[in-house]
Amino acid sequence: EVQLVESGGGLVQPGGSLRLSCAASGFTFSTYAMNWVRQAPGKGLEWVSSISGSGDTTYSADSVKGRFTISRDNSKNTLYLQMSSLRAEDTALYYCAKDSGSYWGEIDYWGQGALVTVSS
Amino acid sequence: DIQMTQSPSSLSASVGDRVTITCRASQGITNYLAWFQQKPGRAPKSLIYLASRLQSGVPSKFSGSRSGTDFTLTITSLQPEDFATYYCQQYKTYPLTFGGGTKVEIK
Numbered sequence: 001e002v003q004l005v006e007s008g009g010g011l012v013q014p015g016g017s018l019r020l021s022c023a024a025s026g027f028t029f030s031t032y033a034m035n036w037v038r039q040a041p042g043k044g045l046e047w048v049s050s051i052s053g054s055g056d057t058t059y060s061a062d063s064v065k066g067r068f069t070i071s072r073d074n075s076k077n078t079l080y081l082q083m084s085s086l087r088a089e090d091t092a093l094y095y096c097a098k099d100s101g102s103y104w105g106e107i108d109y110w111g112q113g114a115l116v117t118v119s120s
Numbered sequence: 121d122i123q124m125t126q127s128p129s130s131l132s133a134s135v136g137d138r139v140t141i142t143c144r145a146s147q148g149i150t151n152y153l154a155w156f157q158q159k160p161g162r163a164p165k166s167l168i169y170l171a172s173r174l175q176s177g178v179p180s181k182f183s184g185s186r187s188g189t190d191f192t193l194t195i196t197s198l199q200p201e202d203f204a205t206y207y208c209q210q211y212k213t214y215p216l217t218f219g220g221g222t223k224v225e226i227k
Contacts, residue, residue, distance in 0.1 A: 035216070045156075045164065045207055047216035059214040095163060105211030106154060108175060110163040 002026040004096045004111030011117045016086050020114050022079040022096030030054070030074035033099035035107060036081045038092035048094070049081065050105065064090075086118045122146050122210050126219030132227040137198045141222045143208035145189040152212040155184055155193045158221075159204045167206075168193065198224070 008020040022034070036048040049060040049070040058070050069082040079096055096111040123146035133139050143153065151171040156164040166175045168184040171191055181196045195202055203226050208219040 044221045045158075045209070045218040047209075047218065050214070050216070061215050100169065102169075103152065103211060105209075105214070105216045106152070106169050107156075107209070107211075108166050108169070110165070112163050 002098065002109045004098060004109060006094065006096050006111045006114035009094065009114030009116050011119065012086055013120050014087060014118055016118070017082070017084040018086065018116060020081040020083070020094055020096075020116070022081075022111055024077045024079065024096075024098070027098070029072075029077040032101050033104060034070075034072060034079045035097040035099065035105070036070060036079075037095045037097050037107075037110075038090075039095070039113075040089075040092045043092075046092075050099075051079070083116070086116075088118050090116060091118045092116060121215055122149060122213065122217050124208055124210055124217050124219040126208055126222055128222060129220060130223040130225060132225050133198050134227045135198055135200060138194065138196045139198055139224060140195075141193045141206055141208075141224075143191045143193070143219045145191070145210055145212075148189055149210045149212035151186060152210055153184075153186065153191045154209045154211065155182075156207045156209065157202075157204045158207065164207065195224075200226075 003025045005023045035050045051070045067085045071080045093113040097107045098109040100106040100108040125144045153171045155168040158164040171186040172184040205223045
């Protein structure tokens with residue numbers, strides 16, 4: 001059974017940093033691209049960043065480029081999102097999502113999310 | 121960026137109804153379109169990929185179709201567990217983009 005468990009969320013001041021983790025199990029982690037997708041309170045889904053199975057290719061939304069970094073440790077079956085220079089508008093529930101392996105960006109499983117609140 | 125315009129933003133329906141949700145892409149995405157269901161307080165769940173293929177375990181009451189850059193999610197015989205918000209998403213190219221969502225409420 002595929003499981004994705006996010007952690008590392010919390011309250012952070014504007015301009016601060018936070019690192020999210022997503023522990024994956026139930027599949028061969030290194031074989032699949034992974035994604036971060038966020039959802040601001042009461043709003044829709046917004047793609048944040050994606051990374052290839054090997055970790056050598058990444059994509060990020062313009063809204064987070066230069067501030068957020070996606071990475072992975074395939075030896076630990078863990079996906080990361082390093083967030084810096086956080087802004088109030090980054091407040092959201094951050095979901096880790098697995099690609100299907102057939103096409104880039106084709107998501108088949110989602111984690112339960114980690115809440116990030118940026119506020120003074 | 122490819123814009124995904126989803127309509128309606130909300131609808132009211134009764135148990136047993138058939139509902140249709142539409143998603144229009146701002147440019148061609150062939151069939152690289154997925155649909156997700158999200159219930160309050162829950163993570164999204166994948167329903168359909170490649171415009172019309174059901175994810176494993178998704179009941180056949182859900183179906184998807186494509187006509188050019190217009191995509192449709194149809195739910196037949198609506199049941200209480202189907203009341204949720206539905207999102208489309210294109211994965212033809214990055215940035216990945218989602219529709220604004222359609223909230224299906226009980227009439």
